[in-house]
Amino acid sequence: MSTATLEKTWSLGDEAPVKVFGPISRTDIVRYQGASGDFHPLHHDEPFAKKVGFPSIFSVGMLQAGLLSTFATDWLGVENIRKFNVRFEEVVWPGDELTCTGKVTAVENGVIKVELTMTRQTGGVALSGSAESLTA
């Protein structure tokens, strides 16, 4: 199936449609652990997490990275993505709502550069990142 696509032009300062993920549930976290193969107990074993000093289990950083990547590829296109990076800032807890924003920082030589941010409902930044995508 092919559909006609509208020629999209990209300009410096263009912003992505804001997207909110969550509230993040324990099921979301466990589903990511199973899919990724990361079975660290801090992300699903409540007694273990408490024993080592945390108030509860917390999310896997790579789940947030994956959600931000979903946000980025929905905006920029899956086939065109060439670079994606994230810096892990604040921990994400069950119940958190994660707001993704993105902005074009450069368009040059057929490459779009964007900055990406995932913010918790507290205003704290969970992830900061960037991506590069081909314009066509």
Added chain:
Amino acid sequence: MSYQMPIDRSKIREFARAVQSRHPAHKSDDPVMPPTMLTSARLLWEPAAEAAIPKLGFDFKRILHGEEEYVFHGPLPRAGQTLTVTTEVVDTYEKPGKRGGVMRFGVVINEFRDESGKLVAEQRSVIVETARPPKEQA
């Protein structure tokens, strides 16, 4: 040393669902992987003897993920491909901890090559050992 990461359609579908992507490119008969699925090479396929992160010698009770970066030299890898993965610690450094002590950093690069030997993707991970156990920081 190297190891292989076969990319299969079921795992792509499972991973795409876990990262809440509904994009048809991950659900078609011939799907591509979500970008961050490369990290699962280490988690699902890396032989223990080749694992780079334990070579850092960090205390696993104080280990954190600092940064993760992916570079793709073409379209995302596709179901049916088998990628050959090499992994290497490329840098280690230290910084003073916010509450004293020393934070240690390790940079690990994984390279992914297709069946013809062409470099198709790179993944760079920054692993951090915090200055003190979380319990003492609370």
